[in-house]
Amino acid sequence: MSVGLILGPMLGGVIYQTHGYFAAFGLAFGFIGVDLALRIILVEKKIAIRYTVTPLPNAEESPSIKMHDLPPLNEPKVDESSTPPSTVAPAHNVWTSRIPTGIRILKYPRLLTALFLSFVQALILSAFDATLPLYLNRLFGYSSFQSGI
Amino acid sequence: MIGLVYMAIALPVLFISPFAGWLCDRSGPKVPAAGGLLFSVPFLILLRLPHASEYNQAGQVAILCVILACLGTTLTFVIPPSMSEVALVVREHGSGEYGQAYGLFNVAFSGGFIVGPLWGGYVTQDVGWNVMVGTLAGLAGFSVIPVAIWTGGGIKFRDLGTHFRDAFKRSRRSHPLIGL
Numbered sequence: 001m002s003v004g005l006i007l008g009p010m011l012g013g014v015i016y017q018t019h020g021y022f023a024a025f026g027l028a029f030g031f032i033g034v035d036l037a038l039r040i041i042l043v044e045k046k047i048a049i050r051y052t053v054t055p056l057p058n059a060e061e062s063p064s065i066k067m068h069d070l071p072p073l074n075e076p077k078v079d080e081s082s083t084p085p086s087t088v089a090p091a092h093n094v095w096t097s098r099i100p101t102g103i104r105i106l107k108y109p110r111l112l113t114a115l116f117l118s119f120v121q122a123l124i125l126s127a128f129d130a131t132l133p134l135y136l137n138r139l140f141g142y143s144s145f146q147s148g149i
Numbered sequence: 150m151i152g153l154v155y156m157a158i159a160l161p162v163l164f165i166s167p168f169a170g171w172l173c174d175r176s177g178p179k180v181p182a183a184g185g186l187l188f189s190v191p192f193l194i195l196l197r198l199p200h201a202s203e204y205n206q207a208g209q210v211a212i213l214c215v216i217l218a219c220l221g222t223t224l225t226f227v228i229p230p231s232m233s234e235v236a237l238v239v240r241e242h243g244s245g246e247y248g249q250a251y252g253l254f255n256v257a258f259s260g261g262f263i264v265g266p267l268w269g270g271y272v273t274q275d276v277g278w279n280v281m282v283g284t285l286a287g288l289a290g291f292s293v294i295p296v297a298i299w300t301g302g303g304i305k306f307r308d309l310g311t312h313f314r315d316a317f318k319r320s321r322r323s324h325p326l327i328g329l
Contacts, residue, residue, distance in 0.1 A: 003162050005262075010152040010159070100249060105242050113299040114234035115257035117182060120292045121227045122261025124189070124285050127269030128158065128217075135278050136154060139201045140210060 009129060157214040158221035165222055170229040176316040178230030178237070179301035185226030186293045192220040193286035197279040234300055 016024045105111050136142040173181050199213040232254060239250040272281040 003159055003166075007155070007159050010155045013152055100246075105238055105250070106253075108238055108242060109295075109299045110302060111235065111238040111253075113295045114231050114238065115253060116292060117186075117227060117234070117296055117300070118231040118254055119257040119261040119264075120186075120288060121224060121231060122258045123265040123268065124193075124224065124261075124289065125158070126262045126265030127281070127285060129269075130266035131269040131273045131278065131281065132154060134273070138278075139199060140206055 005125065005129075009133075154210070154214060154217065157217040161218055161221040162225045162228075165225045166228065169226045170233075172226070173229040173233055176319055177301040178234050179297065180313060180316045181226040182230035182234075182300050183293050183297045185223045186289050186296060189220055189223040189227075190286045190290045192216055192223060193282050193289060196220070196282040230300060237301075 011027070012024050015027055133142070169181055169185075195216050196213075198216065199209045202209050235250045235254045236247060239246055243250070268284070269281055272284055
């Protein structure tokens with residue numbers, strides 16, 4: 001992703017110089033078209049699950065039913081097998097499920113730090129995007145079209 | 150020529166990024182993120198070195214390109230942790246809403262791309278390039294603090310030294326080239 005962001009100005013400059021203003025935009029639209037096509041081809045995971053093996057929940061339930069039929073010698077085992085569903089269920093209660101996870105997880109400083117990190121990194125890279133050509137122009141007299149490599 | 154100067158930042162990203170991702174998976178996101186930011190500070194400050202020169206312009210451009218390449222290398226180690234960290238938080242606290250997590254990541258990333266040119270442009274215009282790279286160095290240096298504390302799960306200040314040492318040892322042991 002960052003390679004694309006950094007190579008963008010370079011590629012745009014070269015195409016602008018060699019093929020003109022509209023060719024630079026043509027390249028952008030071409031890339032958007034490719035992106036759109038790839039997104040249409042891509043199959044969502046949730047939809048893909050529908051077409052793959054479905055009897056997973058049944059397969060998990062049948063042993064637990066057999067566990068219940070066993071004599072109470074295996075009682076702790078039965079408890080262990082029945083706890084995972086009971087711990088998952090409260091996570092989906094009415095109050096928490098009403099807030100989207102994307103907002104709910106914002107309370108964790110770990111996530112905020114990760115977002116701040118990406119913000120800082122993008123800021124540093126893009127600050128050079130804007131100022132480097134002008135700096136080179138002032139220092140060495142490079143024009144913005146002097147991008148022939 | 151400007152294209153070549155941009156290449157100085159882009160090429161390290163292109164080649165070192167897979168290694169940075171491997172290191173991020175191996176030692177946890179904290180070490181590459183904090184280390185990358187910390188080491189980017191001196192190179193951001195050094196960017197004030199190149200100066201206009203009548204007789205040795207190529208040398209000055211070469212200095213600039215080398216510094217930018219070093220900066221690109223250090224920042225490469227920041228990218229994989231920031232992306233994987235978002236996914237890790239969702240895996241821990243959510244139930245697989247990676248789409249929303251990636252949306253949040255993109256908000257932050259685009260925010261940086263909006264503020265960055267404004268920051269760079271205004272500061273360069275008002276007080277010059279040297280101060281601009283200095284402020285960027287300050288920002289990178291400041292952001293080491295939250296990253297060292299919270300990235301990869303919160304740790305206690307007492308354990309900070311041990312954590313870094315252990316992670317470094319682990320990465321040394323497991324990599325054939327570093328662990329020579």
